[in-house]
Amino acid sequence: ATRYEALSVDTLATRLGDVHEVASRVGGDSASWEIREVGDGNLNLVFIVTGSVGSVVVKQALPYVRMVGESWPLPLYRAHFEYYALVRQARRDPGVAPEVFYFDKAQALIVMEYLHPHVILRRKLINGERVAGLGETLGRFCARTAFRGSELSLESPEKKQDVGLFSGNVAIPAITESLVFTDPYFNAEMNHHTPALSPVVERLRGNATLKARAQRMLLKFTANAETMLHGDLHSGSIMATDTDVRVIDPEFSQYGPMAFDLGMAVANFLMAYFSQPAHRLDSDLAAYQAWILEVIEACFTSFDAEFRHLWQTERTGILFPRALFEDQGHESEAACDALLEEIRQDALAFCGIEMHRRVLSLAHNADFEEIEDTALRAGLEARNLLMGEELVVNPAAYSDMAALRKLAKMHNRQ
Ligand code: SR1
Ligand code: MG
Numbered sequence: 001a002t003r004y005e006a007l008s009v010d011t012l013a014t015r016l017g018d019v020h021e022v023a024s025r026v027g028g029d030s031a032s033w034e035i036r037e038v039g040d041g042n043l044n045l046v047f048i049v050t051g052s053v054g055s056v057v058v059k060q061a062l063p064y065v066r067m068v069g070e071s072w073p074l075p076l077y078r079a080h081f082e083y084y085a086l087v088r089q090a091r092r093d094p095g096v097a098p099e100v101f102y103f104d105k106a107q108a109l110i111v112m113e114y115l116h117p118h119v120i121l122r123r124k125l126i127n128g129e130r131v132a133g134l135g136e137t138l139g140r141f142c143a144r145t146a147f148r149g150s151e152l153s154l155e156s157p158e159k160k161q162d163v164g165l166f167s168g169n170v171a172i173p174a175i176t177e178s179l180v181f182t183d184p185y186f187n188a189e190m191n192h193h194t195p196a197l198s199p200v201v202e203r204l205r206g207n208a209t210l211k212a213r214a215q216r217m218l219l220k221f222t223a224n225a226e227t228m229l230h231g232d233l234h235s236g237s238i239m240a241t242d243t244d245v246r247v248i249d250p251e252f253s254q255y256g257p258m259a260f261d262l263g264m265a266v267a268n269f270l271m272a273y274f275s276q277p278a279h280r281l282d283s284d285l286a287a288y289q290a291w292i293l294e295v296i297e298a299c300f301t302s303f304d305a306e307f308r309h310l311w312q313t314e315r316t317g318i319l320f321p322r323a324l325f326e327d328q329g330h331e332s333e334a335a336c337d338a339l340l341e342e343i344r345q346d347a348l349a350f351c352g353i354e355m356h357r358r359v360l361s362l363a364h365n366a367d368f369e370e371i372e373d374t375a376l377r378a379g380l381e382a383r384n385l386l387m388g389e390e391l392v393v394n395p396a397a398y399s400d401m402a403a404l405r406k407l408a409k410m411h412n413r414q
Contacts (some may be wrong), residue, residue, distance in 0.1 A: 009047070022111050061080070085250035096245070130291055135297065147258075147311075179361045233264040235367075258343050259343045263346065294403075
């Protein structure tokens, strides 16, 4: 069909049975396909389709926000930006994003690799499981996509054309602009928070410096089209086994600041860190929280190392051209150091904002939401909010991991 129709477990086999790219991966006898709808995100339908040959994932956009309902329409075109993003990520950091097998623009659907036995990282963190190489893979992914999607690497016309292409996506950035950057800081209609948090919420909303800083970061987010972002790199957008890490779900992809994805990822590790006392026995708690801080350190270290490596080996765009640095060693390194320091500070400020919105705005996360004891939950959320406040207001104080670690531990005790 060319007219969009939402799939269901009953119609999927008939609708996709004749599509070669699907049948060849799943098996030709579509009548025998086993189909499960597993979408638990905020927006889309997600099916796992299994046949005699193998399994695929079918993701289809709905014309509205799933978590709210038809009262909040959302354009189907977001699926083609997700498809564009997956293709670009596969080029820039091969093997991390799921492989795409088929894309149907009219049906807003993407058929892609079924990641197995991977599970959503957020679940692993709540369960207290470790993932080898987690921070290293994510830091490298953020560095490669940031660098290779920017004019540090791309030819200027290619980059500008791509910015033009992505500028057709107006609905998705608008969600982030309000839900992430603005709603947490006033009494917005869809906000909700644990009632006992109200004194802390009042403090944050009364902090004019914090609100102005958050808006300065929004200005960077909307106006600094530095690179193609994942745009929603939380722990629900990461799937992992104990030894493998994959990044999924870039439907919030847009052009924006290089620091954004790194900051989002780190925020989600900090929220996992602060929520742990509700999920772990005391005997395991300290060691697991220490491991989360190591993951955060690895994110930053591996981002820096990969970015520096690409700076030296792939700086082929219009930015910081080699001709500008007479001494290819020291001068160029100093320029890279300064840029990385700016990225780190911006990442920490984005991180603080994400820590706020997941507790105060519309879309919360399971790390805190699954804590049934609301007094305990409010106490842990308060630690998270207060550390977030410090990061937004004063990111320059946390240029090194020792300072960031100290801040997290201090709030964890309060
Ligand atoms: C209405 S969409 C709410 C949130 O879900 C997505 O995963 C993004 O994080 C968005 O902010
Ligand atoms: Mg998502």
